[in-house]
Amino acid sequence: MKTDIILAGVGGQGILTIAAAIGFATLYEHKFSKQSEVHGMSQRGGAVLSHLRISDKPIASDLIPLGKADLILSVEPMEALRYLPFLTKNGWVVTNSVPFENISDYPSIGKIREEYDKLPNAVWIDAEQIAKECQSPKASNIVMLGAASEYLCFSFDSLKVGVEQVFKRKGTEVVEANILALEAGRKFSSKI
Amino acid sequence: MEQLVLLGAEAIAQGALDSGISGVYAYPGTPSTEITEYIQNNRYALEQGIHSQWSANEKTAMETALGMSYAGKRSIVCMKHVGLNVAADNFINSAITGVNGGLIVVVADDPSMHSSQNEQDSRFYADFALLPVLEPTTQQEAYDLVFAGFELSEKFSLPVMMRITTRLSHSRASVKRRVVKEQNGLKMPSDPRQFVLLPAIAKKRYRNLLGLQPALIQASEDSMFNQDYPGSDNSVGIIACGIAYNYVAENFPNGIPYPVLKISQYPAPVEKIRKLTQTCKQILVLEEGYPLIERSLTGILNYSPVPVHGRLDGTIPRDGELNPDIVATALGMETINGPAVPEFLANRPPSMCKGCGHIDTYNALLDAIKPFGTGRTFSDIGCYTLGALPPLEAINSCVDMGASVTMAKGAADAGLLPAVAVIGDSTFTHSGMTGLLDAINENSPITVIISDNETTGMTGGQTSAAHGRLESICLGLGVPPEHLKLIIPLKKNHDENVQVIAGELNHQGISVIISRRECIQTAIKHKKVQNS
Incomplete structure (x- = not known):
């Protein structure tokens, strides 16, 4: 079993937190992982991309080859589209529907939405609304992780452990808020 | 363990x-x-x-x-x-x-x-x-x-x-x-x-x-880190340096059919390379960066006992990072693309944070420099380099650490007056101080703006070497006290800041303006620490 994930978004949107939670979950299940991150200049409001690879077997490359990603998980709707060439046949694209408009030529959201309608397997989710509904407004990135959880090669319980690990230093309240967000995200995508 | x-x-x-x-x-x-x-x-x-x-x-x-x-x-x-x-x-x-x-x-x-x-x-x-x-x-x-x-x-x-x-x-x-x-x-x-x-x-x-x-x-x-792996198909021998080896392995989940020499220790292991060239019909060199091994193999006469492929003959792109697909293509394997990127997608380059002091510094500079015309602002390495991009388009150079001050001086020496340097506090202490000394020694008509966010911002907020001591450093180097100015880059101070900068642009000698406001990112962090 393997899952190759492209994580996409804009610098500052909490991609590294998603990656860290998945990383801890992977460790908890004693799986192999490689996780290529973006640090430095692009973190300043630019497009950011992380390659996350999980497998039962040793992994060679830190980068996912084109056409091999099982999942594109994006916290921003336009950013996911940038990495479509990485998507495998019948792979899933799970995206937050709320645009992050820090550029003047941001395309219309209708046009973006149309692209998702063309994909065989896409989840379009208003993560910010769901985060607000479960009283965890800051946890929209974890809502996204929950929404994508069905497409990962490890159990939901392990993912909960991962989220706990990431937030435990911030106290039980923060951990609980994020677990709620994770569950709400999962609930949303399981209805699709 | x-x-x-x-x-x-x-x-x-x-x-x-x-x-x-x-x-x-x-x-x-x-x-x-x-x-x-x-x-x-x-x-x-x-x-x-x-x-x-x-x-x-x-x-x-x-x-x-x-x-x-x-x-x-x-x-x-x-x-x-x-x-x-x-x-x-x-x-x-x-x-x-x-x-x-x-x-x-x-x-x-x-x-x-x-x-x-x-x-x-x-x-x-x-x-x-x-x-x-x-x-x-x-x-x-x-x-x-x-x-x-x-x-x-x-x-x-x-x-x-x-x-x-x-x-x-x-x-x-x-x-x-x-x-x-x-x-x-x-x-x-x-x-x-x-x-x-x-x-x-x-x-x-x-x-x-x-x-x-x-x-x-x-x-x-x-060295155990320079491994030669045998292969059944000697039509190609692969030299893979460092992580390039991973990209070869990625393409052959059931084992690499070709003989491979993985290099992780230099100087290059000559005998191991010789053995590969003697047993294989051609050599593919995969190295991250410039063609070091490849060029050594073929030399300036571009001659070798067996054909050598890599960045020099175009088998691998001459620039940029390697990846599994580049290596697959070089080995004649097909790559499979997912759906194409929609054409309407917009680029999203990095930008300065909302509320960043560098933005207010640039806005004041742009207004002050208007009467002289643009094209005279030399800058440096840091977050403020992003001031080159729209909407600000405020700077005209970014070359190496400290080059803002010295290039401004050179341009002023050539007669481009006034010339301006914009440099961050950490870059200034890294390599800007010595250039400033040159400019002071000749009383060069340049205006140096130290955009002081009190940290090394671009790399994540590390301590800036002379935090709190920029004024005394400038005075110690010999900046005339009447031409060492401090401004606070905030919107509400805009008009006042434009005046200060304009005043120094009109001065026919060296000036330093320290534009000081804490980096918005470290300010948030400090606030969090205070509250907890």
Whole structure:
């Protein structure tokens, strides 16, 4: 079993937190992982991309080859589209529907939405609304992780452990808020 | 032993701690910053009193590490590739002096220029300096090679370069630790003149370095990190350096059919390469960065006993980072693309944070400079370099650390008046102060704006070397007190700031304007700490 994930978004949107939670979950299940991150200049409001690879077997490359990603998980709707060439046949694209408009030529959201309608397997989710509904407004990135959880090669319980690990230093309240967000995200995508 | 999930950079840091270093010396620079930060945040390092404070620049870092080596202790010095340009004087000469305690120079190259102004390949520096290089393939190997590197360094009494690239530095994987080695004791060099590079001694030391080369090649031949893997199909032999090996392996999940020589230690293992060229019909060289091995194989006459493919003959793109698809294509394998990227997609370049003080500084400068016309603002390396992009388009140069001040002076010398330099506080202490001294000595008609956000912002908010002392440094260097101004870059101060800048632009001599407001990112962090 393997899952190759492209994580996409804009610098500052909490991609590294998603990656860290998945990383801890992977460790908890004693799986192999490689996780290529973006640090430095692009973190300043630019497009950011992380390659996350999980497998039962040793992994060679830190980068996912084109056409091999099982999942594109994006916290921003336009950013996911940038990495479509990485998507495998019948792979899933799970995206937050709320645009992050820090550029003047941001395309219309209708046009973006149309692209998702063309994909065989896409989840379009208003993560910010769901985060607000479960009283965890800051946890929209974890809502996204929950929404994508069905497409990962490890159990939901392990993912909960991962989220706990990431937030435990911030106290039980923060951990609980994020677990709620994770569950709400999962609930949303399981209805699709 | 303990398993940790570490970035490549962190694996090197942990390896250094476990091999008994007494100090790390560095100036922050992507993708090398995390090595030093890991040691700064490590409890064991703190308990052991291992030095980890930032240096003013890469040159001072390299020299200090060499001083620690003189005293018999182990140290690492870390920098990004262009940082080695700054440290090059000491680096090249440290090959002549040699070392006493083990010394590893960790250089993180940035092919594809993710966060850099070029993609120079540091292996060429080591080749030039006649020093060994270690180039890890995985995070585990990065950890293990630190141990091997210190042994190599102390065996040959030479500094050793460890070369990594962005991809390995910023990718996380599991690493198994080894038994921790104790620090070396204080020990003087056995030859009291080893570090005295007077010509008579330097000549002897240089011959010693030349004499060591065959043994260094032999060490590469014997190195367990330079592995030759047999293959059933000898139509191609592959030389894969560092992480390039991973991209070959990725394409053959059931085993690589071709003979492969993986190189992670230089100088290149000559016999191993010879064997590959004798048994294979052609050679494909895969190296991250410039074609070092490939060029050595074919030479200026472009001749070799078997055809050699790589970056020089176009089999691999001449620039940019490698990946599994580039390697697949080079091996004649098909790559499968997912759906195409929609054409309407907009680029999203990095930008300064909302509320950043640099923005207000630029807005004031742009208004003040209007009467003179644009095209006269020289800038530097940092977040404020993003001021080159729309909507500000406020600067006209970004070349190397400190070049804003000196290029402005050169342009003013040529008659471009007024000329302006915009430099950050950390860049100013890194390499701007000496250029300012030149300008002061000639009372050059330039206006230097130090955009002081009180931190090293671009790399994540590290301590700025002269925090709180910029005014006294400028006055000490000789800036006339009446032309040293302080402004606070806030919207509400805009008109006042424009006036101050305009006033100094009209001054026919040297001026420094310090535009000071804390980085918005570190301000948020400080607020959080205060509240908790």
